[in-house]
Amino acid sequence: MHGWLLLGADELSHWLGNLLTFRLASCLALAGALFAIGAWGVLARRNVLLVLISVELMLNAVMLAFVAFARAHVNLAHVTGRPYAGESGQIFALSIIALAAAEAAVGLAIVIAYFRNKGSVDTREISSMRG
Amino acid sequence: MFYLIRTQEAGTKDEVHDNSVSERARGVAPAMEDFVFLLAAGLCVLSACAIVTCKNPVYSVILMLPFFLGMATLFTLLQASFLAAMEIMVYGGAILVVFLFVIMLINLRPEDLKDDFNFATYFTYVVLCGLVGGMILSFARAGVPHDGPLEKAFAQEIGVLQPDEAAPKEAAAAEGEAQDGASKPAAAPAPAQRKGRAAFGSVGSLGVPLFTQFMIPFELIGLLLTVAILGAMVLSKKKA
Numbered sequence: 170m171h172g173w174l175l176l177g178a179d180e181l182s183h184w185l186g187n188l189l190t191f192r193l194a195s196c197l198a199l200a201g202a203l204f205a206i207g208a209w210g211v212l213a214r215r216n217v218l219l220v221l222i223s224v225e226l227m228l229n230a231v232m233l234a235f236v237a238f239a240r241a242h243v244n245l246a247h248v249t250g251r252p253y254a255g256e257s258g259q260i261f262a263l264s265i266i267a268l269a270a271a272e273a274a275v276g277l278a279i280v281i282a283y284f285r286n287k288g289s290v291d292t293r294e295i296s297s298m299r300g
Numbered sequence: 301m302f303y304l305i306r307t308q309e310a311g312t313k314d315e316v317h318d319n320s321v322s323e324r325a326r327g328v329a330p331a332m333e334d335f336v337f338l339l340a341a342g343l344c345v346l347s348a349c350a351i352v353t354c355k356n357p358v359y360s361v362i363l364m365l366p367f368f369l370g371m372a373t374l375f376t377l378l379q380a381s382f383l384a385a386m387e388i389m390v391y392g393g394a395i396l397v398v399f400l401f402v403i404m405l406i407n408l409r410p411e412d413l414k415d416d417f418n419f420a421t422y423f424t425y426v427v428l429c430g431l432v433g434g435m436i437l438s439f440a441r442a443g444v445p446h447d448g449p450l451e452k453a454f455a456q457e458i459g460v461l462q463p464d465e466a467a468p469k470e471a472a473a474a475e476g477e478a479q480d481g482a483s484k485p486a487a488a489p490a491p492a493q494r495k496g497r498a499a500f501g502s503v504g505s506l507g508v509p510l511f512t513q514f515m516i517p518f519e520l521i522g523l524l525l526t527v528a529i530l531g532a533m534v535l536s537k538k539k540a
Binding site for chain 2: 188189190191195196198199201202203205206207208209210212213214216218219221222223225226229232233236237239240243253255256257259260262263264266267268269270271272273274275277278279280281282284285290
């Protein structure tokens with residue numbers, strides 16, 4: 170049993186192989202990376218449109234995690250005894266698509282209304298509701 | 301329930317492939333699947349990085365297209381063909397065009413596109429990189445709980461638990477499947493389940509639960525979309 174920070178070369182190559190093959194762990198790692206990229210966009214960018222686009226990236230990452238788990242559930246249906254768990258995951262991802270469409274419509278309408286009133290899409294200038 | 305953190309002994313390449321997702325795919329060889337996965341993942345990550353760092357939002361929106369194409373490829377690999385089609389149609393076809401319309405509509409001046417990257421943004425970047433790095437490292441090497449059958453199965457699927465440590469019967473069933481796909485009806489799952497698996501991700505396999513088990517959420521999504529459209533119309537209407 171090795172400690173957490175001791176990285177042997179063969180172990181490292183083994184984990185790297187784990188992440189570079191098509192499997193649940195690599196899909197989840199990819200989803201986490203995409204979610205973090207989107208979260209950085211939301212936190213760091215000042216353009217409201219880019220913030221909305223970054224939210225779409227985050228929703229896509231969550232969808233990827235759902236679909237990866239759905240696939241794992243289908244692969245393991247004979248173990249878990251839940252043959253339709255995979256379909257549930259995909260339906261959840263489908264509803265995320267619908268939610269993203271609704272969110273984009275409302276968010277962009279707010280952006281248009283704000284730009285019409287204030288002439289800016291900079292988040293630093295959107296402070297009229299600050300207490 | 302306890303969480304057993306175990307580091308993994310270095311296994312051979314065969315052991316790595318024994319319990320991977322890829323061997324149970326229909327029709328695609330594992331190596332090819334890995335290659336396509338890496339290609340799509342790289343496309344997604346690169347275009348996502350470009351999307352959040354582009355100065356001009358028009359470029360960001362255009363770069364969303366390769367991102368969605370990569371996501372659709374990943375969905376296809378994950379046997380979610382209907383979702384891949386929806387991804388292309390709804391995201392690539394509708395949401396992207398709406399974003400582009402709005403950017404053209406509000407007609408940004410060059411001075412609106414200024415975006416300063418100060419200490420806070422870099423600090424956020426470092427923190428997020430640390431979080432993601434720790435998470436990926438955890439996926440790669442840390443243990444997952446494997447007490448019940450589901451935990452065991454996921455542990456095998458993730459690769460932290462070798463099949464021989466779990467119940468040998470399950471491992472044998474999984475291996476039998478890995479070899480002959482969905483064609484041989486000899487192993488544990490019932491024929492009806494196998495049929496469902498073969499059609500998994502298609503319109504039919506999603507439509508039946510969508511209109512029976514998940515009917516109320518489905519109708520609620522319809523209601524939500526109606527409300528969102530009405531809200532968008534009210535919000536963007538010019539005041540008389």
